[in-house]
Amino acid sequence: xxxxxxxxxxxxxxxxxxxxxxxxxxxxxxxxxxxxxxxxxxxxxxxxxxxxxxxxxxxxxxxxxxxxxxxxxxxxxxxxxxxxxxxxxxxxxxxxxxxxxxxxxxxxxxxxxxxxxxxxxxxxxxxxxxxxxxxxxxxxxxxxxxxxxxxxxxxxxxxxxxxxxxxxxxxxxxxxxxxxxxxxxxxxxxxxxxxxxxxxxxxxxxx
Numbered sequence: 327x328x329x330x331x332x333x334x335x336x337x338x339x340x341x342x343x344x345x346x347x348x349x350x351x352x353x354x355x356x357x358x359x360x361x362x363x364x365x366x367x368x369x370x371x372x373x374x375x376x377x378x379x380x381x382x383x384x385x386x387x388x389x390x391x392x393x394x395x396x397x398x399x400x401x402x403x404x405x406x407x408x409x410x411x412x413x414x415x416x417x418x419x420x421x422x423x424x425x426x427x428x429x430x431x432x433x434x435x436x437x438x439x440x441x442x443x444x445x446x447x448x449x450x451x452x453x454x455x456x457x458x459x460x461x462x463x464x465x466x467x468x469x470x471x472x473x474x475x476x477x478x479x480x481x482x483x484x485x486x487x488x489x490x491x492x493x494x495x496x497x498x499x500x501x502x503x504x505x506x507x508x509x510x511x512x513x514x515x516x517x518x519x520x521x522x523x524x525x526x527x528x529x530x531x532x533x
Contacts, residue, residue, distance in 0.1 A: 327379050327426040333415035334370040335510055336361040339404045340381050344388065345395040355383040358408065362511035370511060378425065389433065398428055412510050479503040496522040
């Protein structure tokens with residue numbers, strides 16, 4: 327798409343949506359870009375400059391049914407997943423179909439008499455699936471820490487699982503989202519993951 331902004335920094339979130347005959351909206355896919363990432367190395371935008379921006383949407387297997395409408399929504403944020411940029415701004419999208427468009431795949435029509443494709447991978451038998459004897463987790467933790475220099479959002483989640491073979495697994499997933507107050511283009515995402523295996527557990531009571 328061809329777009330410009332009146333500020334030095336902007337996000338562009340593109341949401342693909344399905345609007346049915348009763349005007350009910352279903353989200354289909356989303357894509358996003360931080361305007362600072364349009365250049366290498368990242369840098370502030372030039373206000374009112376017309377940028378050509380390509381945004382890839384997340385993979386989906388959605389099919390638009392007959393009578394449904396395709397809607398594209400564009401914004402500077404997607405609360406609560408992403409905050410807006412800190413500067414007051416207006417964004418302009420230039421609706422020339424040669425530069426601002428969405429490219430969607432078209433599924434070819436298939437005759438009812440068509441032979442289905444042969445699958446080379448066999449389905450797993452239900453007897454081979456490992457039943458889950460015990461699964462739990464601690465409450466998710468969200469923390470916010472602010473200083474004069476930066477804001478940090480921390481997320482932590484701990485899960486537990488006991489498998490039929492007596493193996494106990496504890497997993498930690500955590501991330502820190504750090505945004506500089508001095509330079510909003512300086513954003514860091516730090517993740518941590520840890521798994522602990524105990525191979526001689528025999529039942530929940532022994533944990």
